[in-house]
Each structure stands twice: as structure tokens, then as C-alpha cells.
Amino acid sequence: MASKLAPHCLKPTSDARLLVEAGCRLVKLVNDFGSAAEYLALRPDLTLIGRGYCDYTLLQQLESGDSPEQAAARFVRDQRERYYALNPLIKIWEGHNEPSFGGPNESGALARMEWYGRFEAERLRLLTGLGLRGVIGNFSTGYPEVGPRETRMWEAFLPALAAARDLNGLLGLHEYSAPWVWWLTGNYQEANCPHRRLQPGWREENIGDVGWLTLRYRQVYRYALAPRDLDTVPLVITELGCDAVGHNCPGTPSGAWKDLAGYWDSYDGARDQIDYWRKPRDARDARDTERYYAEQLIWYDREIQKDAYVLGATIFTFGSDNSTWERYNVAGTRVTQYLATHIRQTSGEPTLPLPPTRPVEPPPPPQPSTSRGQPREQYSRIYVLLPPTAVDPAWVEAVADATWRERHFTIGASADDAGIGNLHARMVVIINPQGWGVNPPIDQWFAKNYPGVVYVSLRANSPAELKNILLNTPLPAPIIARPSPPQAPTGLPREPYERTYILLNPGLSDPDWVKALARATWARRVTIGGSSDDAGIGDLTARRIIAINPGEGWGGDLLSWFEQYYPGVSVESVEGETPNEVAQKVRSVLAL
DSSP: OOOOEEEEESSOOHHHHHHHHHTOOEEEEESOOTTHHHHHHHOTTOEEEEEOOOSSOHHHHHTTTOOHHHHHHHHHHHHHHHTGGGOTTOOEEEOSSSOOOOOTTSTTHHHHHHHHHHHHHHHHHHHHHTTOEEEEEEEOTTOSOOBTTBOHHHHHTHHHHHHHHHTTOEEEEEEEESSSTTTTBTTOOGGGSHHHHTSTTOOOOOOTTOBSBTBTHHHIIIIIIGGGTOTTSOEEEEEEEEOOOOOOOTTOOOSOHHHHHHHHHTOOOTTOSSSGGGSOTTSSSOOOHHHHHHHHHHHHHHHHTTOTTEEEEEEEEESOSSGGGGGGOOTTSHHHHHHHHHHHHHTTSOOOOOOOOOOOOOOOOOOOOOOTTOOSSOOOEEEEEOOTTOOSTHHHHHHHHHHTTTOOOEEESOHHHHHOSSOSOEEEEEESGGGGOSSSOHHHHHHHHSTTOEEEEEOOSSHHHHHHHHHHSOOOOOOOOOSSOOSSOOOOOSSOOEEEEEEEOTTOOSHHHHHHHHHHHGGGTOEEESOHHHHHOSOOSEEEEEEESTTSSSSSOHHHHHHHHSTTOEEEEEOOSSHHHHHHHHHHHTTO
């Protein structure tokens, strides 16, 4: 099949041009875009990807206090002035390079990844508005964690992946290994090192057609993307090569390819994936470490050719703008000559077509326009959604204990309540998303029934663990509410239903009020919160509100307020001096 190898260019070089002339289909340019016109003149159908340097890091943006949407707007504005406007031939742009937030078990890591997922989703939307496309992610080698039973970081990144699917974006990953490109794929594992083979009971470890560093992308698509119908998002390996990665056998080095030449010279190649290095030293074409590196890259090319969703892999690097990268530089070496020959020889071969995008279900027939349940103004809503498996009110108590004194979230178990409302800014904090099953997963359910909802997920094995997570993991800032309503009404209920909302007045800041109400009513799974707008919003046939001590805390007549802004709601008042007294009265109102 046609080669998918491509140059990663830190500066223009004749070697990169050589690959374009040979027929490569992709080039990545970093910070120096002067060769774009030259390369496109040679190959008009060439795909160009650009990455511009930035004066601030993603971590600085994350810690600035800006919402992801604000941070993305700043990034795109700055990059547009500095790069996009000056380089119109480049239509696809990367964002921040190699973001890292720690592992899924580290405090705050999932929340930071969710923030980044929203950042990248917004960046794609802004690029689309400029007539451009984006590459999301660009994660470093071996990151984020992924495996058959480990996809939490990727779940947190779902907003960006869904945006890439819907907005013609791409996913970028970096893949390096050493002392060979295939190390930690298949049976090239640390457990199979020679000294391990001598240990009693040793059994060979083989992980099949995937890898932990290179070919790791197959785990990402197989375990994280495909189950969520996101495996049609095209992939670019935006950096490829040898680098210091660790997990080597004793006595074998790890580093850039030029660091490995001495070791390769002393190595017999007996267990290689390729035949080249096994040739005797007196062979007519004596062993050449530069060709050996090229042959390793060609092995990788043969692997990615098997996966239609992989657009290409850019080899780091062609040319260097920093002495640090000289150990990786292939420009001026025979590596590029061997690669050009390979690309030329395969240029006439077919390539697998990209997987078709999954057909979008036709929208439901338009609903007659109605003003019922329209928000009095655009605002940011956050709904903490508990799964059907959370039968114990202790789950609600955990949320209340951890959050109620600071933020009076709406808490409930109704995914419909979480999604309805003609609002731009609807965020759902999904507790234990696996509790909603997989037919479909809850993220796909929202995408189908309440498009535009932004969600973050938290996993906990018990109410106590959930409380601890909420106390130690700051929840994302609310999405910025745009002042004008959506052009097309959104958040319409998927079907008519009746909602009951227990509304606590703003003065009831002690979580004991929520906890007592949960113990009394959770058998009915009634939504509980402190937002009068959440209580009134939604084009529903019945909106029932049980208002707790409505004469306190609102500074006015609550019933008149609802009549003015949310006509048609049914408001019942419950008065009481203690949480338990009120809870028992509400229980009677609900006939529990």
C-alpha cells in the first residue's frame, strides 16, 4: 500500500522536499511556513499541518481561572494574528503541544483533562468559523493511560473527540520508542528480556498487534473511541521516531536515533521484526545504521497502512532550530534517501479509504414554537446527575456535604432534567457514567437527545469516596452563558414528562437541609436544588415546584416571580423550622 510516512519540519530542508517529490501525502510545518507554497506546487493535493509556537503554556491557561472556552478564544485569537492570517495555505492547525495532567488516579487529573477537552472542542469550533480545521490532543508518547479496562482519561476528553467527529477535526498522537521503533509492541516486552527468560516459571508476554508506546494508538481506538462511535475521527501521528522512553532490558540504551547507532553496531538483530540487520557483516551491502533506522520506520509504515483511519505519521525531525533536536534530525543523512525510495516505490499502490463517517440521524420533525418554559435570560446551569444504580440517598448526601455550602447545584437522577432548557450553557456532572449502561452510553444518549450538553464524569465506588473526590477535585467553572438565546431552540424534551423540583431558598446553606430531603424523598428520585430558574425552565406539560420556606431568602414574592417569568408552573409551599420537619412535610406532599 502507499506509504503514509511524512516529514516533521522544524525548518525547510532539501530532504523534506525530496519526500514531497517522491510522493508523500502529508507534511507538518512547525513555526516556519515558508516552504508551504513550494511543497504545494510540487503536490497540489498535499495535506499541510501547521503548529505555531506560543508565549504561554496550556498549564498557565488552565491555572488562570479562565473557563476552557475563554482560554480557547484567547489562544485562537493570538494564533490567528501571529500565524493563521499570515499563512493562508495551511488549513489545519495544532494547538498546545504534549499536554499532560498526570494519571487518572492523581488528584485533579480527570478534571484537568475535562477542562482540556472543552478547550479543544471550543478551539475546533472557532477554527471552523475561520474556515480552518484542527488537530486535537497531540499527546506525548504513552499518554494518556489506556487499556482494555482503563479509559477514564479518554472519557474525560470526549468533548474534544465529539467535536472532532462533528467538525472535521483530527486526533494527533506522538509515538516514540527505543532502542527500536517496535520496542514494547507484540512480544517485545520488558518481561521477555534475556535475564527474565532464565527465571523459574517464565512465560512469554505478547500483547498482540498493539503497543504501549508505538502502535499504542490501536488501543486508543479499540478501547476508548470505537465503543463510543468515535473511531471515524482521522488520526495523525504528529511525531514519530526513537526517543528515551524507559522500560528497556538491562544493557540496552534508550534515546534519539543518533544516540543508538553505537549500540546498533554491536547488536546482531536476531530477534528483529525485519530482516535487514540479520545480514552477516561481510554481506555485499554492509550494515548501515542510517538504513537500519529507515527500515524501522518503514516497518512502522507497514503497520499503519493496515488502519484506514490513520492519515499519516510525521518523522521527527527534518531540520533543527535548536541543538537539542540535532540528535533526532534526519536531514543530511541517508535515512531520507531510503525513505524517499520507499515512498516512491509505493506511491502507485492503493491505500485504504478513510472509514465513512457514521450517518447522522435525521433530526426530528420541527416542533411548534412555544414560549413555555423559556429561560428568563441565558444563564449557566450545572446539574449533578446520579445514576440509576445510586439507590441509597447517601449518594445525594455526599454531594451535599461536599458542595452545598459553596455552590447550590441542582442534584438529581433525571438525565432529561439535566438536558432540557433553551440554554447555550448546560453542563452535567455525571457520577459513575457506567451506571447508565452501554446501549447507548450516557454520553451518546446526551449527544442524540440533548445536543450541546457539556458533561464531565466522576467515578466513585461509594458515597464516602464520592464526597472525598468532590472535596479534593475542583469542579469545572460554569460554561460562559452567551446573552442571546440559541438561534434554533435547543434542549427540547425528547418526550413529554412531568417534573417535580424541590427548591430550597438561598438562605438554606446548611447541607443538612438537602440531606434530610434526600432521605425522605429519594425513593421517588425527585430533583433537589437551589435554582429557581432550573425549577421553572423547560417546555414540559407539568412543572411542579415544592418551594421550601419561600418567604425567606429571595427578597420578594416567589409566587409572583414565577408567574412573571415561568407562567404555568405549579408552586407548593412547605414551611418548617428544621430540616427533618420540612422533610416529613415534603414526604406527605409527595404521598410517600
